[in-house]
Amino acid sequence: xxxxxxxxxFPLPSSLQVVPGTERAQAAYPYYMQFTKxxxxxxxxxxxMHFPEPMSPFDVTTAEAAYCALGAANTRVHCxxxxxxxxxxxxxxxxxxxxxxxTDAAEIARRTKExxxxxxxxxxxxxxxxxxxxxxMMALIREAQTLRKLALPEFEPLExxxxxxxxxxxxxxxxxxxxxxxxxxxxxxxxxxFLLLGYGAYMTFFDFCKKAFPEISEQTVARMVSGMQAxxxxxxxxxxKLAKRAIELGVxxxxxEGASPDDIIKALxxxxxxxxxxxxxxxxxxxxxxNINVGDGFYHxxxxxxxxxxxxxxxxxxxxxxxxxxxxxxxxxxxxxxERKQLIEDYRExxxxxxxxxxxxxxxxLAHRVFPYxxxxxxxxxxxxxxxxxxxxxxxxxxxxxxxxFQDTEDVFQLTHYEIEAAIIDLMTAWSNGSPPxxxxxxxxxxxxxxxxxxxWAEHETPPALGPVPEVIDDPAIVLLWGITRERxxxxxxxxxxxxxxxxxxxxxxxxxxxxxxxVVKSVEQIDRLRHGDILVCRVTNPTWAPIFQKIAAAxxxxxxxxxxxxxxxxxxxxxxxxxxxxxxxxxxxxQRIRVDGGRGVVTxxx
Amino acid sequence: MTWDRxxxxxxxxxxxxxxxxxxxxxxxxxxxxxxxxxxxxxxxxADITLSDRPAVGGKGGxxxxxxxxxxxxxxxxxxxxxxFERFIAALxxxxxxxxxxxxLEGHDLxxxxxxxxxxxxxxxxxxxxxxxxMEIVGAHTDFCGENNWPLAVRSSATTEDAEGRSFAGLQDxxxxxxxxxxxxxxxxxxxxxxxxxxxxxxxxxHRIPENTVAMAVVVQRMxxxxxxxxxxxxxxxxxxxxxVTLEATWGLGSALVSGEVTPDRFVxxxxxxxxxxxxxxDKHIQHVPGAGxxxxxxxTPENLRRxxxxxxxxxxxxxDIARKVERHYGQPQDIEWAIDRSGxxxxxxxxPETVWAARDQTPVAKPTENPLLHVMNIFGGRR
Numbered sequence: 001x002x003x004x005x006x007x008x009x010f011p012l013p014s015s016l017q018v019v020p021g022t023e024r025a026q027a028a029y030p031y032y033m034q035f036t037k038x039x040x041x042x043x044x045x046x047x048x049m050h051f052p053e054p055m056s057p058f059d060v061t062t063a064e065a066a067y068c069a070l071g072a073a074n075t076r077v078h079c080x081x082x083x084x085x086x087x088x089x090x091x092x093x094x095x096x097x098x099x100x101x102x103t104d105a106a107e108i109a110r111r112t113k114e115x116x117x118x119x120x121x122x123x124x125x126x127x128x129x130x131x132x133x134x135x136x137m138m139a140l141i142r143e144a145q146t147l148r149k150l151a152l153p154e155f156e157p158l159e160x161x162x163x164x165x166x167x168x169x170x171x172x173x174x175x176x177x178x179x180x181x182x183x184x185x186x187x188x189x190x191x192x193x194f195l196l197l198g199y200g201a202y203m204t205f206f207d208f209c210k211k212a213f214p215e216i217s218e219q220t221v222a223r224m225v226s227g228m229q230a231x232x233x234x235x236x237x238x239x240x241k242l243a244k245r246a247i248e249l250g251v252x253x254x255x256x257e258g259a260s261p262d263d264i265i266k267a268l269x270x271x272x273x274x275x276x277x278x279x280x281x282x283x284x285x286x287x288x289x290x291n292i293n294v295g296d297g298f299y300h301x302x303x304x305x306x307x308x309x310x311x312x313x314x315x316x317x318x319x320x321x322x323x324x325x326x327x328x329x330x331x332x333x334x335x336x337x338x339e340r341k342q343l344i345e346d347y348r349e350x351x352x353x354x355x356x357x358x359x360x361x362x363x364x365x366l367a368h369r370v371f372p373y374x375x376x377x378x379x380x381x382x383x384x385x386x387x388x389x390x391x392x393x394x395x396x397x398x399x400x401x402x403x404x405x406f407q408d409t410e411d412v413f414q415l416t417h418y419e420i421e422a423a424i425i426d427l428m429t430a431w432s433n434g435s436p437p438x439x440x441x442x443x444x445x446x447x448x449x450x451x452x453x454x455x456x457w458a459e460h461e462t463p464p465a466l467g468p469v470p471e472v473i474d475d476p477a478i479v480l481l482w483g484i485t486r487e488r489x490x491x492x493x494x495x496x497x498x499x500x501x502x503x504x505x506x507x508x509x510x511x512x513x514x515x516x517x518x519x520v521v522k523s524v525e526q527i528d529r530l531r532h533g534d535i536l537v538c539r540v541t542n543p544t545w546a547p548i549f550q551k552i553a554a555a556x557x558x559x560x561x562x563x564x565x566x567x568x569x570x571x572x573x574x575x576x577x578x579x580x581x582x583x584x585x586x587x588x589x590x591x592q593r594i595r596v597d598g599g600r601g602v603v604t605x606x607x
Numbered sequence: 608m609t610w611d612r613x614x615x616x617x618x619x620x621x622x623x624x625x626x627x628x629x630x631x632x633x634x635x636x637x638x639x640x641x642x643x644x645x646x647x648x649x650x651x652x653a654d655i656t657l658s659d660r661p662a663v664g665g666k667g668g669x670x671x672x673x674x675x676x677x678x679x680x681x682x683x684x685x686x687x688x689x690x691f692e693r694f695i696a697a698l699x700x701x702x703x704x705x706x707x708x709x710x711l712e713g714h715d716l717x718x719x720x721x722x723x724x725x726x727x728x729x730x731x732x733x734x735x736x737x738x739x740x741m742e743i744v745g746a747h748t749d750f751c752g753e754n755n756w757p758l759a760v761r762s763s764a765t766t767e768d769a770e771g772r773s774f775a776g777l778q779d780x781x782x783x784x785x786x787x788x789x790x791x792x793x794x795x796x797x798x799x800x801x802x803x804x805x806x807x808x809x810x811x812x813h814r815i816p817e818n819t820v821a822m823a824v825v826v827q828r829m830x831x832x833x834x835x836x837x838x839x840x841x842x843x844x845x846x847x848x849x850x851v852t853l854e855a856t857w858g859l860g861s862a863l864v865s866g867e868v869t870p871d872r873f874v875x876x877x878x879x880x881x882x883x884x885x886x887x888x889d890k891h892i893q894h895v896p897g898a899g900x901x902x903x904x905x906x907t908p909e910n911l912r913r914x915x916x917x918x919x920x921x922x923x924x925x926x927d928i929a930r931k932v933e934r935h936y937g938q939p940q941d942i943e944w945a946i947d948r949s950g951x952x953x954x955x956x957x958x959p960e961t962v963w964a965a966r967d968q969t970p971v972a973k974p975t976e977n978p979l980l981h982v983m984n985i986f987g988g989r990r
Contacts, residue, residue: 358974
């Protein structure tokens with residue numbers, strides 16, 4: 001592409017139209033998330049990594065809570081020298097975000113001083129603070145687990161009256177709701193307490209490797225740092241263990257592909273002692289390890305394995321077949337760790353100067369100390385806690401539906417968290433004064449309208465970025481968390497006029513070449529369409545899909561870097577993977593034959 | 608880079624042993640026995656190390672060193688400088704040789720040309736001393752046995768490939784030489800090429816004392832290359848020491864070096880073996896052994912033009928060889944290689960890579976008293 005036709009920027013936010021007919025749904029989102037004219041001056045990008053699908057009014061709570069916490073950690077807690085927090089907007093259900101960079105040298109110097117007293121303290125006391133973090137996080141989980149059950153009895157229980165409690169049941173709706181919301185916002189503070197520092201240490205080592213070995217692949221650096229024993233791998237490990245136990249107990253015949261979880265459980269119960277033993281072991285694995293979402297935990301409909309056993313159950317037959325074929329189905333952790341050690345030593349040997357080796361040792365040591373948090377936190381935050389959170393909101397949905405506010409429990413997620421509070425107070429009032437609640441006349445129509453809007457928005461593509469392209473992107477948060485670099489943006493801009501539409505490029509996440517039928521999975525509900533030997537093509541590869549990696553031939557995603565868990569899982573399974581293509585789900589049609597070259601980061605459409 | 612040797616046909620193909628494996632069978636057994644019989648004028652490869660350079664020249668020293676290190680090279684022997692010295696000593700009796708060269712000035716092209724013509728004619732026509740003649744014929748017989756193998760006869764000057772000074776390409780190499788008499792003639796031609804105009808001019812320009820200059824001659828089996836190429840034990844583009852960059856084409860490597868063919872290009876990680884770059888080009892022609900010696904250009908068969916000239920398995924083996932050679936020398940190498948028609952990988956030449964060597968002296972990062980300061984590279988806005 002010649003320089004003269006190269007576009008210099010992305011569409012301005014003001015040029016982006018709300019899809020006609022969805023204006024009221026768009027207006028439902030909080031005022032501070034709506035684009036304004038002034039936003040045209042700034043650069044924004046679509047956060048399709050975390051929010052690849054249009055977000056419902058309640059689900060945007062995750063964006064609010066996460067960016068409040070991320071911004072606070074960067075701006076006020078650790079005082080990152082060159083960046084403040086992240087601004088967020090929504091249009092057509094798509095979340096756009098923009099960073100606030102610090103560019104004034106004197107201000108950077110002032111913040112650097114603060115940063116070194118704060119972040120360095122965290123690094124220096126990492127192990128103690130992480131232990132403390134786990135305690136805090138577990139206490140938060142317990143709090144969420146022990147929140148009062150929702151109930152509006154006709155009469156207040158007599159024992160409450162005799163005990164002189166003095167507070168009626170309707171009050172606890174508000175109390176529990178506010179605690180639920182507060183807990184979620186608090187969880188995100190914990191989430192970001194260490195995250196940027198963890199990524200930063202990894203990037204420090206990565207940056208060194210890229211200078212010392214300019215052609216080293218990102219996935220190789222990732223393999224040198226990866227901890228392998230993070231909690232996020234446990235759910236999959238538990239499944240492998242259960243597959244093995246099913247064979248040992250002789251109940252594997254019941255765990256057939258295509259059978260529903262209910263039927264399987266019934267069949268197991270009929271098998272007597274061995275079946276019951278297996279079910280008991282399943283129960284042990286489920287708490288807590290099946291508190292893992294089939295998504296990244298950012299959408300209310302990403303249910304956990306515990307809520308829907310069909311995903312874990314659909315993976316069992318594959319593991320069972322592999323184990324029966326004599327394969328060792330457990331993750332070979334010792335072998336993986338030995339490989340990691342060897343890799344580190346081999347690259348170290350290639351360094352030329354003792355000083356360089358000493359610096360390398362310092363950086364890898366720091367990365368090894370701090371990176372396990374980056375791998376491990378997700379299970380507690382994005383999965384376990386988020387799951388409790390959405391399920392508690394679901395309880396409110398059920399209660400409100402029971403009182404005629406909604407046709408369906410899930411409709412609650414079509415309200416913002418402010419609107420839910422309003423509906424709760426409406427219900428509290430009605431219960432207290434004997435009048436009918438006002439909500440049943442108001443919400444069902446609005447819910448239908450919003451559901452229709454989200455369906456409509458999902459059909460419309462949205463630009464990957466908006467506004468003027470910044471000269472440099474030196475915001476470590478944006479670079480670390482989203483992998484957005486100037487080169488990336490140029491590639492996005494160039495992709496508009498890409499000559500060879502049959503070739504799609506992304507990050508080389510896991511080596512190898514595979515050909516097969518593309519299965520374009522745009523949302524998690526479509527995951528059961530994958531057949532043995534298919535190539536998964538999705539918006540964002542997700543680590544909790546790990547069990548399906550045993551049956552696919554390769555993975556391709558629109559979004560993601562080589563440090564994403566999916567990339568790690570793909571490497572462990574030895575599957576080719578190309579991530580961060582930006583456009584694979586748009587360019588590849590379901591059923592097409594494609595070739596994935598995971599070593600070069602190239603996907604070719606063959607027909 | 609120079610490519611002063613071609614590859615040719617080895618008619619004896621009973622072996623397909625892998626490059627890194629010990630050659631098995633009668634051929635190598637016999638060559639091993641021969642290794643015990645190096646004489647005053649002859650050294651077999653397996654007896655030679657780099658420290659023998661004054662006697663076997665740069666090329667001979669390098670090949671011997673590789674063979675010594677267990678790297679497969681096309682087998683052969685070196686006619687040591689002793690033979691050259693005897694030959695020259697006999698000639699000096701009829702009139703000065705070295706003294707005449709030493710008197711010349713580097714810029715005196717006319718004088719150099721005149722002397723060169725005179726000396727080369729004398730060297731080409733003079734008979735070999737009997738002892739030298741007999742040792743060479745004996746070595747040839749020992750080497751070839753009943754086989755009439757095509758051989759390469761290559762100059763190996765004592766100053767060639769020495770640190771910091773490259774003589775390479777200034778002296779002659781003869782390919783597809785067959786029979787003892789032809790070898791004798793070519794050996795004499797190699798010696799004579801030490802007195803070519805460019806050789807003399809180079810030595811005079813660099814004021815290299817004539818009495819330090821001598822010529823050994825390498826005699827080795829031609830390789831009938833199915834594929835051939837070069838590899839660097841680092842990236843020539845970025846200097847990255849963690850990769851092997853490899854170029855390959857069908858047939859003899861001369862087509863690649865002369866630029867007549869765009870080679871296939873690969874980048875292979877030394878550590879993970881990952882092939883990160885795999886560019887398969889259209890290799891429209893290839894060089895093959897000529898009927899009467901030398902090489903000729905032929906069209907590549909249509910079905911092979913866009914096929915990779917090396918398999919992934921061969922790439923992995925080449926990468927291992929590259930690492931072994933580099934480890935052996937303790938510094939990045941520039942290696943010429945060929946794969947013969949039986950699939951055996953042979954190293955033809957290895958020399959130190961010099962372009963990036965200077966850059967290696969500057970560390971990418973130094974240790975810091977507080978290791979945490981490294982993170983400022985990311986958080987400090989200093990990128």
